[in-house]
Amino acid sequence: MENFLGELGTVGYWVGSTLGALIGLFLLVLMAWLIATTTRRVLGVPVGWFRSLVVALIMVLSTQVVMDAVLHQIAGTSGVLSDVSIPAALVLIIIALLWIFGLGTALLMVLEMVLPTGTLPNPFLWMAGLRRTWSRNRRYRQVVATFIRHGLGANLRGFGRRGESGARDERSWGSTATALRRALEDSGITFVKLGQNLSARSDLLPAPFVRELSRLQSDVAAEPWESIRHALGTSLGCDPLDVFDSVEETPLAAASVAQVHRARLRDGTEVVLKVQRPGAVDEVMRDSDIVVRICRWLQNNTTWGRSLRILELGRGFTRSLEEELDYTVEAANMQDMAVAVSDQNITVPTVYPEFSSTRLLVMDFLPGASVGRAQPQLRALAPATRRRLAQDLTNSVMRQIMDDGIFHADLHPGNVMLLGREADTRLGLLDFGAVGRLDPRSQQQLVMIFAAIDRNDTRLLSDSLIELLGRPEDLDERRLEREVGELLVRYRGGMRGGSASRLFGSLMGLILNHGFEVPKAVAAALRSLGGMEGTLGLIDPDLELVNAAREIGADLLKHRFTPGSLKESATTALLEALPIVSQLPRRVNRIADDLQGGRLSINMRLLAHENDRRYVTWLFQQVVVSILAGFCVLGGIVLLVFGEGGPAMTSYMSWYTAMGYIVLFAGFVLSLRTVALVMQLPEPAGTRR
Structure with missing residues (x-):
């Protein structure tokens, strides 16, 4: 029995100790959270929670040491509180706790000044993403190893350098381009799509790279x-048959994200099935981050990467690729x-939405x-037929951008089909994952841009760019006009081979250099026109896209300024102005009456904008807090220096001195808040941190 009671007592002891430890830990965390919340409120700036909790824990743990020192000071050598009243002891304890809080707040503010919140990664998020980071780094090493295995480790160091002879450069570029194509192919879907996008950039890459990457x-x-x-069964929810x-097992084409199989509906209609490769979404999401990391490294470490803003291009590429995965x-x-394109000589296949889904497209x-x-x-086609096909495609795309808005x-060569025979040859379009849309105002301004290029009008082109993209704050219009004029002179006569991609690339560079923010749809339209040149070169190498685009742009401008269109525009403008015009006589009459009677006045509202009101409020708060901090610090010092003669609280401190410590603490905390707020200006309305 005694053994049983002993064991029971031991179990009770361990249970009680465990519960006590858990309760103590809970109270410790609770106190740390309360102190961290209070500290953040006192400073008035969004300090990181992790550092706030760490400083709060330091304050809680240091409380015991400070309290022991205070109690020892109160008790003196006798160890009893006989010479100190209970209110005086409580005041001394409160002063100690306040200054622990004040010094901890000062430590937090110093940390914020040295390492602002967000400079270091969040430890909790870092630990949560550690596994994902390890997987990403492993995949990054695999991609690098793939490039090195294909012999690109040394070749890429010399990429873009010109040797003593152009022929030798062409041979070296050809072998490097082949290795690059194979490496991209072996690296997976995302990198194949990246190669496809690069194949349309003849303004950035030498011809051997464009030719080789076009095979992708x-x-x-x-x-x-x-x-x-x-995958078919999963998308359809049943067996494909x-x-x-029938469904042909051998694909018509195999692309990076999907492959196409020929099939027949129950009614005998010939269709094709665009089936997304299994795991394509997961692979793209994983590799997109690697592409962005590579682009960030190139932008930070290469001059050409910074000039091209390659990080922005990489992010845009990954965003568009994610959209293409939703069929x-x-x-x-x-x-x-x-x-x-219903009224054009361009074919778009009919889609069957009843059979299509997110991962399957039937057309x-x-x-x-x-x-x-x-x-x-x-x-085998006659030159006149090839010229007609190229003009049909150019005319269709220009009208899509400037007239239809979609x-x-x-338009790389894999997305344009050659259909029919000599008598009825036409073109068809495929792969509509990347489709841009422009509002009517942007369409109008693009028409004006091409009309300005056609007329060699520098001022019209500059004004059209400003109207299309919006005016930057520090725009130098004279420099803009001068550089636009140089651009027009350079491309006025047209250039064979890559002139469109170079023109639109130069125009995009000029736009970015002057601080314009290019909308996504406008950038996509310019890239579409530049990227189409490679496809047109295969259809009709003699077609000059810049000249063709100028002619079509001029025709579209004439179409917009026919008597009928002008009448329609005038009618629309009149309808918009009609409410103002109808009220104008009454308003003029009121102004005349007030002027005659001496009652005319002008009311101006200061600080009407919310941002202005926020700034003035922030400034007023700063002044008030600074004044209060100064008075508190000054008052605390005066009480500490001249308070010795006041009523005695202890043998070594008067009540005035104790009040001086408290007032000085208030001034100290207010000063910390003032410094913290100075480091952070008020945010504009509508923004969030």
Whole structure:
């Protein structure tokens, strides 16, 4: 029995100790949280929670040491409180606690001055993302190893350098371009799409790179049929043969994100199935971060990366790629594009939304070959036919951008189909994952830009750019006009081979250098026009896109200024001005009466803008807090220096001296708040930190 009671007592002891420890830990955390919250409120700035809790824990743990020292001072050598009253002892304890809080707040503010919040990663978020970071770094090492395995470690160091002979550079570029294409292909979906985008940038890359990367438009290893069949079943919710009469296992084309299989509906209609590769979403989300990291490194460590703002380009690329993975968006884009080109000699396949989903797109089969694969067929065509096809595509894209407001933003050779035979040859468009949209005002200004290029009008082009993009705060209009004039002179006569991409690239660089913020849709329109040049070069190498675009832009401008369109514009303007015009006589009459009777006055509202009111409020608060801090500090010092003769609280301190410590603490904390607020200006209305 005694043993049982002993064991029971031991268990009770450990249970009680554990509960006591847990309660103590809970109270410690609770106190730290309360102190951290109070400290953040006192400073009045958004200090990080982690550092606030750490400083609060230091304050809590140091309280015991300080309190022991205070109690020892109160008790003296006798160890009893006989010579100190209870109110005096409480005041001394309160003073000690206040100054622990004040010094902890000062430590937090010093940390904020040395290492502002956000300078270091959040430890909690860092620990939560540690596994993801490890996986990302492992994938990053795999990509680097792939590039090195293809022999790009040494070649890339010499990329872009000119040797003693151009021929030797061409040979070295050719081998490096082949290695780069293979490395991108082996690195996965995201990098293949990156290569496809680069293949349209003849203004950035030498011709061997453009030619080699263009093979990525179609030449991608196919996914095994069993994997594609499983993806089809998942998207349809049933076996594919329950919906389709037949599905060909061999794909028509294998792209980086999806592959296309030919099929037949139950009614005999020939269709194609665009099936997303399994795991494409996860792979793109993982590799997009690596692309952004590489672009950030290039922008920070290379001159050409900074000049191209390659980090912004990389982020835009990853955003557009994420949008392309949702095929419901592409289905809606196809339907809108079909309406836009219904009166043009361009074919857009019909989509079947009842069979389509996020990962599956079912559309009409277009009998033909992509421009990238149709070189033998194109060479067999008459020059006049090839010229007509190129003009049809140019005219369609220009009208999409400047008249319809919806345009295909990714016209690389794999997305343009050659359809029909010599008598009825036409072009078709595929892959509508990247489609841009422009509002009517932007369309009008783009028409004016091309009209200015056609007329070689520097001032009109400058004004149109300002109207399209908005006026930056520190715009130097004279310098803008001068550089625009130089640009027009450079491209006035047209240039064979890459003139459009160079023109739009130079125009984009000029826009960015002057501080304009380019809307996403406008940037996509300029990239679409520049990227289309590579496709047009395969259809008709003799077509000069800059000259063709100028002519079409001039025609669109004439169309907008016909008598009928001018009448419609005038009618719209009159309807907009009608309410003002109808009230104008009454308002003029009131002004005349007030002027005659000597009652005319002008009211001006100062600080009408919310940002101005916020700034004045912040400034007034600063002044008030600073004045209070100064008075408190001065009053505390006066009480400490001249308070010895007051009523005695202890043998070594008067009540005036104790009050001086408290007042000085208030001034100290207010001074900390003043300094903290000085380091942080008020934010504009509507922003959040």
